[in-house]
Amino acid sequence: QVQLVESGGGVFQPGRSLRLSCEGSGFTFSSYGKHWVRQAPGKGLEWVAFISYDGSKKYYADSVKGRFTISRDNSKNTLSLQMNSLRVDDTAMYYCADPDFSNYYFDNWGQGTLVTVSS
Amino acid sequence: SYEVTQSPSLSVSPGQTASISCFGDKLGNKRVGWYQQKAGQSPLLVIYQDNRRPSGIPERFSGSNSGNTATLTISGTQAMDEADYYCQTWDSSHWVFGGGTRLTVL
Numbered sequence: 001q002v003q004l005v006e007s008g009g010g011v012f013q014p015g016r017s018l019r020l021s022c023e024g025s026g027f028t029f030s031s032y033g034k035h036w037v038r039q040a041p042g043k044g045l046e047w048v049a050f051i052s053y054d055g056s057k058k059y060y061a062d063s064v065k066g067r068f069t070i071s072r073d074n075s076k077n078t079l080s081l082q083m084n085s086l087r088v089d090d091t092a093m094y095y096c097a098d099p100d101f102s103n104y105y106f107d108n109w110g111q112g113t114l115v116t117v118s119s
Numbered sequence: 120s121y122e123v124t125q126s127p128s129l130s131v132s133p134g135q136t137a138s139i140s141c142f143g144d145k146l147g148n149k150r151v152g153w154y155q156q157k158a159g160q161s162p163l164l165v166i167y168q169d170n171r172r173p174s175g176i177p178e179r180f181s182g183s184n185s186g187n188t189a190t191l192t193i194s195g196t197q198a199m200d201e202a203d204y205y206c207q208t209w210d211s212s213h214w215v216f217g218g219g220t221r222l223t224v225l
Contacts, residue, residue, distance in 0.1 A: 047214040047216060050214070102167075
């Protein structure tokens with residue numbers, strides 16, 4: 001499977017912006033869609049966003065729509081999540097994940113990058 | 120928006136069968152996956168399309184989905200199965216997770 005490595009996490013103030021990245025290894029990166037999924041400390045999984053293999057389709061959870069933007073650069077095997085107007089409840093581990101062949105499930109996950117939003 | 124719910128916790132003894140349920144309106148009409156997440160690790164897909172096991176997942180993991188309930192069954196539960204388990208489905212271009220069930224093997 002393709003290895004996924006997230007980066008860009010840290011401590012940020014409410015209202016600020018940040019950009020997460022997910023780098024994938026292997027030549028199949030550009031062939032599949034990609035997801036971001038997050039998990040608040042001690043809480044469950046929450047799907048955040050999806051982008052199709054070519055970037056033509058993007059879907060967002062209601063909780064982030066209008067604030068977050070998912071994008072990808074297939075020439076660099078990189079997935080990104082631009083996070084604007086950060087809120088305290090955006091605090092979470094953010095995972096990038098590959099969908100399976102049906103695009104219904106997540107069959108490959110990165111290790112995650114932790115985002116803490118605090119004043 | 121569509122929602123699925125899970126009981127927060129379940130305890131079983133080693134060797135027993137663990138049944139973890141996931142509830143949603145007409146969930147049987149949707150496809151369900153299940154994930155195992157051990158402490159400090161990323162989630163792992165253990166069941167997809169209601170009852171199919173990915174390569175490498177032990178046969179003791181099985182699934183079913185009918186009516187309003189999907190169930191993950193772990194037969195002959197082992198200590199290594201202690202983890203959080205999440206159901207997941209798809210609805211209207213949104214991927215939806217249940218709140219998770221913590222399985223304790225004691």
